[in-house]
Amino acid sequence: MNIDGKNTAVYLAKLGEIMLKGGNIKDFEQRLVQNAQLFLEGKHCKVLLRNGRMYIEGPLDCAQDIEYTLAHLVGITGWARARVVEKDMCAIKEAVVLEAEAAAKRGCKSFKIEGRRSDKSFPLTSYQIARDCGEVVYESGLLAVDVHNPDSLIMVEVRERCFVYGVQQSGNRGLPCGTGGKGLLLLSGGIDSPVAGYRMIRRGMKIDCLYFHSHPYTSPEARQKVETLAGILARYGMGTHLNVVPYTEVQQHIRDKAPVDWATVILRMCMMETANRLASLTGAKALITGESLGQVASQTVENLSVTNSRSKFPVLRPLIGMDKEEIVDTAKAIGTYETSILPFEDCCVLFSPRHPVLRADPEEAERIWTELNIEGLLDKAFEEREHTRIPIIRSL
Ligand code: ATP
Ligand code: MG
Numbered sequence: 001m002n003i004d005g006k007n008t009a010v011y012l013a014k015l016g017e018i019m020l021k022g023g024n025i026k027d028f029e030q031r032l033v034q035n036a037q038l039f040l041e042g043k044h045c046k047v048l049l050r051n052g053r054m055y056i057e058g059p060l061d062c063a064q065d066i067e068y069t070l071a072h073l074v075g076i077t078g079w080a081r082a083r084v085v086e087k088d089m090c091a092i093k094e095a096v097v098l099e100a101e102a103a104a105k106r107g108c109k110s111f112k113i114e115g116r117r118s119d120k121s122f123p124l125t126s127y128q129i130a131r132d133c134g135e136v137v138y139e140s141g142l143l144a145v146d147v148h149n150p151d152s153l154i155m156v157e158v159r160e161r162c163f164v165y166g167v168q169q170s171g172n173r174g175l176p177c178g179t180g181g182k183g184l185l186l187l188s189g190g191i192d193s194p195v196a197g198y199r200m201i202r203r204g205m206k207i208d209c210l211y212f213h214s215h216p217y218t219s220p221e222a223r224q225k226v227e228t229l230a231g232i233l234a235r236y237g238m239g240t241h242l243n244v245v246p247y248t249e250v251q252q253h254i255r256d257k258a259p260v261d262w263a264t265v266i267l268r269m270c271m272m273e274t275a276n277r278l279a280s281l282t283g284a285k286a287l288i289t290g291e292s293l294g295q296v297a298s299q300t301v302e303n304l305s306v307t308n309s310r311s312k313f314p315v316l317r318p319l320i321g322m323d324k325e326e327i328v329d330t331a332k333a334i335g336t337y338e339t340s341i342l343p344f345e346d347c348c349v350l351f352s353p354r355h356p357v358l359r360a361d362p363e364e365a366e367r368i369w370t371e372l373n374i375e376g377l378l379d380k381a382f383e384e385r386e387h388t389r390i391p392i393i394r395s396l
Helices: 027-040 062-074 090-106 125-141 190-201 220-236 249-259 260-282 301-308 324-334 347-351 360-373 375-383
Strands: 007-015 047-048 052-058 076-085 111-115 151-157 162-165 168-170 181-184 206-213 240-246 286-288 386-390
Touching: 007 062, 007 111, 007 162, 027 052, 027 062, 027 090, 027 260, 052 090, 052 360, 062 076, 090 111, 090 125, 090 151, 090 162, 090 220, 111 125, 125 151, 181 260, 190 206, 190 220, 190 286, 190 324, 206 220, 206 260, 220 240, 220 386, 240 260, 240 375, 249 347, 249 375, 249 386, 260 301, 260 360, 260 375, 324 347
Parallel strands: 111 151, 181 206, 181 286, 206 240
Antiparallel strands: 007 052, 007 076, 047 052, 076 162, 076 168, 151 162, 240 386
16 A cells, blocks of 8 residues: 555554454454445545554545545444654654644643554654653643643554554444344334444344334324434445335224234234244344333333244344433434434334233233234235335445
């Protein structure tokens, strides 16, 4: 790679969990690079992996695209735009002072330098690099030293080339999307299920989305919300597919024929049936929902276990042990929150009983299910599904 750092923007990203992989680390690394390259397709950018770091380099006018890529790529713990300098202390100190100036302009008052020498042929140790660079910044009077809680941490890494950087962004962490098989996310317009999808993308899953629509009980805006949410997930998930299944007749049948307090549990069982059909067809190996234990009356272990009984695929519930505040924080961080809180109700709310069954008995559930005779309607709903492919989203 020819990095000169003058007419190019250079970024380095840190790999996290991938580094813990043993023999198959190459597969994970390869997928990470491939994903980054897919984000940057058509741009004149280079992506390279060396010694636990990923480098992306491109023309200055691609800086925004590279930053978008790093902000949405899964599998890196952090990233920074770096100055690339000669492996020479004069050049390094010059770059460090430039970083200190930039930090002072951002309003920082204090600094710390961290040196990292992985090129052992460089004559100074990590500590000596930090000490010498710290000295010039201290003497410049730009910032005060604070080794415990600095406003600005300036990094000097001497590796294949030498990198100096001052602003570090956190990454999405996790494992590269596509290394964890395919999952089918039951995506409603609420706060929880998009976060559940994001969490599984972070475990390397490629996800498809499934939404149950109950026109005219639910509005076109409710569906639009789900389309927007799927679009946001597609940024992290290297694209997705949105499947919309019309559930009006299924819901009406449940309302008319099932015991009132069982409506929610039975609806979940129906959703599992439909999701299983779709997963079998598309090669998904697991279903994903946004359920969290005890968050609403219907989400008890007993109810979840009855729901599971209609699924031959494992049902992954990554939010099961999270409280609402944590879920909301993630929703805000990934950009789904604003859409999720728009006031269009999804199908479950409209038909939910005031007092749902809290501890569904499996045998009773089975009896109600058989009496309901709903298979035909489920077949019909499945046949009438609509499908949209949402491609990789390369920039906002
Ligand atoms: P969310 O915030 O994700 O809507 P919720 O807290 O409102 O979840 P429920 O309404 O009980 O909880 O739904 C539980 C889960 O069932 C959702 O997280 C989602 O995975 C799935 N689900 C609910 N409604 C739909 C729908 N209309 N289409 C697809 N999946 C749905
Ligand atoms: Mg909901």
